[in-house]
Amino acid sequence: MTFDDQEYLQRYPFIERILISSDEIQLRVRQLGNEISRAYEGSTPIFVCILKGAYPFLADLTRCVSVDHEVDFMAVSSYGGGTQSSGVVKIEKDLKANITDRDIILVEDIIDTGLTIANLMEVLQTRNPRSIRVAALLDKRAARIKDVPLHYAGFEIPKEFVIGYGLDYDEKYRNLPFIGIMKA
Ligand code: IMP
Numbered sequence: 001m002t003f004d005d006q007e008y009l010q011r012y013p014f015i016e017r018i019l020i021s022s023d024e025i026q027l028r029v030r031q032l033g034n035e036i037s038r039a040y041e042g043s044t045p046i047f048v049c050i051l052k053g054a055y056p057f058l059a060d061l062t063r064c065v066s067v068d069h070e071v072d073f074m075a076v077s078s079y080g081g082g083t084q085s086s087g088v089v090k091i092e093k094d095l096k097a098n099i100t101d102r103d104i105i106l107v108e109d110i111i112d113t114g115l116t117i118a119n120l121m122e123v124l125q126t127r128n129p130r131s132i133r134v135a136a137l138l139d140k141r142a143a144r145i146k147d148v149p150l151h152y153a154g155f156e157i158p159k160e161f162v163i164g165y166g167l168d169y170d171e172k173y174r175n176l177p178f179i180g181i182m183k184a
Contacts (some may be wrong), residue, residue, distance in 0.1 A: 005178050012173075015163075015180045020155055025137070025165060028154045032135065033064025035151060036105065043105040044068045047135075048095065051075040052174065053109030057137045057154075059181035072097045076120055082146065089119045090139065096128040099129045105152075109166045110138040114146040121148070136139070137165065138179065155179075 001021045009015055036045075044067070047127070049058040051073055062071060075093035089181050104124065111117055111134070121132055135152035142159040164176030173180075 002177075005176045008176055008178070014183050015176075015184040016080045018178045018180050019157060019160075019162060020179040022165075025154070025178065029057070029060045029137075030064045033061055033152060034068075035087075036061075036135070037064075037066040040065075040067045040069070040103060040105075043103045044070065045100060045105050046072055046097055047107050049073045049107045050109075051093065051117075053168065054107045054137075056166045056174070057109060057135075058107045061135065070097065074120075076116060078116060089116055089123065092124070095166050099124065099127050101128065101130050104129045104132045106132060106134045108134065108136040110140060110157075111148060111150055111153075112135045112140045112143045114144045114148040118146040118148045119159075131155075138162070138167075 001018060005018060005022055047058060047062055047069055049055060049071060058071065063068065072095045073093065074095055076089040077092055078089060091179055106117065108117060117134060124132060132147060133151040136150055137154040139150055139153045139156045140159055141156055160181055162179050162181055163173040164178050164180045166174050168174045169182060
């Protein structure tokens, strides 16, 4: 845990504990960046950041990638009502890039049920990219409803609600440099 992590804990007493410290995140992100750099040698992939939660991960990850690449952004929302994501995605903000024949790396904060990413991949496949891979900082595998390919996963976490490093509670706490669990 860094001094920063400790300071945030004091400022936000509703955080029960830090699940993954900022040091651990930065180390793992660097490893993923190296892995991606080796895999995409000779290609210029497009990193597609799924807004809003993936923005810190995208920023840190791409700074650890040594191959030329582009970034683009997408925002999606699930619709269908109910408390659980239906997985039917509505595109709120689409890509600028033409992804035909391009290597795409979808960058997500967390894969939970897997419904959002599965549906998003289906939508993007119709645009005929050369390849699509998925990078997610967190993998809440125990919550999975739809089996999805996860090529670059940061950490597997238990089925608990987490905040920080892009993940929000009621649109807040995305700025925390660590992954934390809130008090019940
Ligand atoms: P999925 O379709 O269930 O995989 O939904 C993934 C999305 O749900 C993520 O991109 C997050 O925005 C949100 N999400 C899932 N689990 C959490 C959590 O523990 N904290 C905050 N947001 C979460």
